[in-house]
Each structure stands twice: as C-alpha cells, then as structure tokens.
Amino acid sequence: xxxxxxxxxxxxxxxxxxxxxxxxxxxxxxxxxxxxxxxxxxxxxxxxxxxxxxxxxxxxxxxxxxxxxxxxxxxxxxxxxxxxxxxxxxxxxxxxxxxxxxxxxxxxxxxxxxxxxxxxxxxxxxxxxxxxxxxxxxxxxxxxxxxxxxxxxxxxxxxx
Numbered sequence: 001x002x003x004x005x006x007x008x009x010x011x012x013x014x015x016x017x018x019x020x021x022x023x024x025x026x027x028x029x030x031x032x033x034x035x036x037x038x039x040x041x042x043x044x045x046x047x048x049x050x051x052x053x054x055x056x057x058x059x060x061x062x063x064x065x066x067x068x069x070x071x072x073x074x075x076x077x078x079x080x081x082x083x084x085x086x087x088x089x090x091x092x093x094x095x096x097x098x099x100x101x102x103x104x105x106x107x108x109x110x111x112x113x114x115x116x117x118x119x120x121x122x123x124x125x126x127x128x129x130x131x132x133x134x135x136x137x138x139x140x141x142x143x144x145x146x147x148x149x150x151x152x153x154x155x156x157x158x159x160x
Contacts, residue, residue, distance in 0.1 A: 003080065003083075003084060004083055004084055006041075006044075006045045006048075006083045007079060007080055007083045007084060009035070009037060009042060009045055010045050010048075010049055010054075010079050010082065010083055011076065011079055011135070011138065012035060013031055013035075013042070013045075013046065013049075013065075014049070014054065014055075014067065014071070014074060014079065014135045015071075015135055015138055015139055015142065016031065016034070016153050016156075016157065017055070017065065017066055017067050017157075018067060018071040018135055018136065018139050019139070019149075019150045019153035019154055019157075020066065020153070020154065020157050021154060023066045023067065024064075024066065024157070024159060025056075025058045025062070025063050025064030025065055025066045026064045026065055026066070026157045027063070027064040027065075028042060028043045028046055028064065028065060030064070030156070030157060031046070031064075031065065031157075034156050034157070045083065046065055048082055048083060049065075049079075049082055049083075050065075050068075051082075052078065052081070052082035053068050053069070054067070054068055054069070054074055054078060054079065054082060055067060055068050056068045062159070067135075070136070071134060071135040071136040071139055072134050072135075072136040073134070074134055074135045074136075075130060075131050075132070075133060075134050075135075076130040076131075076133045076134070076135075076138070077127055077130035077131040079135075080130055088120070088123060089119075089123055090116070090119035090120065090123060092113055092115070092116035092119070094109075094113065096109070096113055096115075097109060
C-alpha cells in the first residue's frame with residue numbers, strides 16, 4: 001500500500017499547529033517554508049483539511065490556518081480519510097470467476113471470496129489503529145523523542 005505524500009504533510013502541519021499557542025493562525029507560506037514544501041501543493045492539502053473540518057482558514061493579513069478542533073479530537077484516520085478519501089484500499093474484482101473459474105457452477109461462488117475477506121479484515125484493523133491515535137498522541141510521542149520540538153515550532157510560527 002502506498003499513501004499519498006499529502007497524508008504525511010497533513011499530519012506534520014496539524015502537529016505543528018497543535019504547538020502554536022493560543023490557536024494563532026499560521027499562513028500557508030510559513031507552513032510550506034518550514035518544511036520546504038511546494039506552497040501551491042501544500043495549500044491544496046490545507047484546503048482539503050478545511051473541507052474535512054480539521055482546519056479553519058482565516059482570511060486577512062493576520063489570517064492563515066489553525067486547528068478546527070483540539071488535537072485530542074483529530075485522529076490519524078480523520079487525516080487519511082480527508083486526503084485519500086473514504087474508499088476501501090482493496091477492491092475485489094472477483095477474478096476467481098475468470099480463467100480456471102469459468103464454467104464453474106454458481107454454487108461454487110456462494111461464499112464470499114476468501115482473499116477479499118482477508119484483505120477487508122486487515123484493512124479494518126489498520127483503520128481501527130489509525131482511528132485510535134490522535135494528533136495529541138503523535139505530539140506527545142514527538143515531544144518524548146525531541147523535548148525542544150514544541151519551542152522550535154512556536155518560534156517558527158510566532159507572529160512578529
């Protein structure tokens with residue numbers, strides 16, 4: 001499985017915004033510069049997060065983006081769904097009915113495809129795992145490994 005790099009970018013941006021004190025909005029130009037990301041593409045991801053209710057976009061000279069809800073209320077599954085969409089990763093095309101399956105009696109296909117079932121169970125476990133982890137959880141882990149990261153983020157996004 002390969003996820004769009006926008007998922008990584010979105011999680012990092014949400015994490016960074018979780019460190020901004022007082023929920024001050026951060027301009028997209030500053031967010032993209034802090035990660036050396038193309039601003040146009042990051043802005044597209046940010047707008048997607050706004051539509052999903054994960055970010056707020058505030059217009060004007062002092063505007064920018066900020067979390068739309070507390071970091072404890074934003075799951076990694078929310079981010080993946082916003083960027084990748086809600087569709088299942090695995091799409092069964094019933095290939096068991098082709099090739100050597102051609103001509104088999106319909107009763108041979110009475111039970112769901114075992115491959116599809118296995119893939120759906122694996123995806124459900126993956127989605128549950130992502131749904132159980134929040135931006136606040138990732139923030140806590142990042143701070144455990146890099147205790148000064150919150151200060152670095154606050155300085156990077158501080159308003160002059």
